[in-house]
Amino acid sequence: MALPVITSISPSSGPTDGGTAVTIHGTGFTGATAVLFGGAEATGVAVKSAKLIDATTPAGIGTVNVTVTTPSGSSATGAASQFAYAVQAVAPNGGTPFVDPGLSAQLVSNLLSVLTSATSPDAVEAQDIIMRRIALEGDVIGSRVPPPQNITEIGGYINLMTTLKEKAMREQALAGILGVAGPNPPLGWISNSQPLAMVDLANDRPPGPAQPTIPLAVLVRSDFVGAVKAAMAAVHSYGATIPFASPPVLQLPPGAPGATPPADILSYLGREVCLAPAAALADPATDPLAIVRPAGTTKPWQIAARVLVAASATVAPADYDAIRCTATASSTVTLTGARLVPLAPILASAGFYPAAPLPMPANSTQTAWSTLTNITGLTAGVTRLGDELSLLYNAQTIASSVFASVVDWVWNGSAFDGS
16 A cells, blocks of 8 residues: 655744644555654544544644644655644633734745855845844744724724823834834844945144144034035145044943933034144134134134145135133134134035034133034934934834933934924
8 A cells, every 4th residue: 555645734923832733634644553743643533534623732832743643654845744733822811812824934944044154245135124024023932912893902002002002103103003014123123234434534633732632533423524524625625734633433322221312413423523732722813723714803703614735726814813721711813924724614525514603612622613514404393313213223223322211302403303
């Protein structure tokens, strides 16, 4: 007699605690003595015909091979003779959790094959997408709560997420209910690649007493690098320099109970650059940078760069009033025949502006005058803080920072706030 052959099992999946009534289709079942699910024997085995057996599954885990044993021997294993044990969560109210019947063992096997064999950049991106879909939208693990049975229960979940201010989760839930695309990026998906980055840009370090304190490189946001380089080149064409200062790395302040976001949010968005404070105010006659205005006038104070060497563009000498500071006081001195290049128009072409009016230092420790901000692309009433943060930081970093609770703040034209 020929060996038994299994052609299909219906259903092909069930809970891990067993008890699923299945029908096994095939040939050569006459005289069957046992049906095994993996190494465990099925119960309630009833041979209906040479092509049909009814049985009840034993407990099991994962995907197992099903075999039928007859006096001629045992059936061979294959994709058609596999049974998948689905792990189900216990619903809090004792109800039956939902398991997607479309997630078959064969589908999972095919997905895993793609994930483990692909190597091209496009395929790696596809791997990320598949893993995201499995993690966020597949029933690898059963739902923690049972699916809502009616519109009242659905409304309860939506209201709860609104109360908890889980805006993104609420949008994802509504998208799932309606069967449309959800938020982008999808809720819970953490990307290791952000659109922008902070880039080290070679810094100007003019000779003088301040040179040892001026960093070799300055951090500039990647989308601003080209414009900042162009501004530096324009200043260099006059024989002057723009020495900058910045921290070696840009990091978000960590979150902690009771912590509040810092006032200077733009600096953490890469939207600020700082001139090197040590390059100005000590001796306006020789410093690379100076705070000046035309001598004897009440015109606004401005930042200027000193011409240090002859260059392709010339600067006419002029007389200026300049600010000189010590650690405890400030004073005004007069510069005669100084060659200075106003920096505001040049830096404005790169999108960076000093505060207006310029904050005047009362001593050398006050450095607010040196900060330049760039608000290009920020739209009042539209731009969200979370969207700006996600240009530089991944979701996990933002979630563990002091900004986690204020990602919905909106740009009001001069700052981000939650009003």
